Amino acid sequence: MVDHLTVRERSWNMSRIRSKDTKPETTVRSLLHRLGFRFRLHRRDLPGYPDIVLPKHRTVVFVHGCFWHRHKGCKYASNPGTRVEFWQKKFRDNVTRDKRNLKDLKKDGWKVIVVWECELRELDHIASRLAYEIRGKEGKISY
Numbered sequence: 001m002v003d004h005l006t007v008r009e010r011s012w013n014m015s016r017i018r019s020k021d022t023k024p025e026t027t028v029r030s031l032l033h034r035l036g037f038r039f040r041l042h043r044r045d046l047p048g049y050p051d052i053v054l055p056k057h058r059t060v061v062f063v064h065g066c067f068w069h070r071h072k073g074c075k076y077a078s079n080p081g082t083r084v085e086f087w088q089k090k091f092r093d094n095v096t097r098d099k100r101n102l103k104d105l106k107k108d109g110w111k112v113i114v115v116w117e118c119e120l121r122e123l124d125h126i127a128s129r130l131a132y133e134i135r136g137k138e139g140k141i142s143y
Helices: 007-015 023-034 084-107 116-120 124-137
Strands: 053-054 059-064 111-116
Touching: 007 059, 023 053, 023 059, 023 116, 023 124, 059 084, 059 124, 111 116, 111 124, 116 124
Parallel strands: 059 111
Antiparallel strands: 053 059
16 A cells, blocks of 8 residues: 655654643543542653652552554554554554553552543543552542
């Protein structure tokens, strides 16, 4: 499959993909705030620079995009048709790095929660899951 964009156009498109403050990330932050949690963002002193850090609960939350972090079995974890070898290596490196960071955080005593982008279609479910995993009880949100 041939890319229909020029190298310059593709580069411009790729430069617009954010790594921080994405819509899924801001959605999770909003849910956590409505559940009464207070947190810090992108702590650079922790492995993987977690998206959300709840120091009081010694918990970190990663909000992963299904495409970039290869959510197994997810229809959004598609494979590009061009530069197949490049993308396979890129995805493999991402997954390897994610596993290493999770292992390091757990070894340091942190509870790690991964929220996948596709899970945010069910906000009530993800809110309950977050509340349960962080404080061990069901969480209700009023919208």
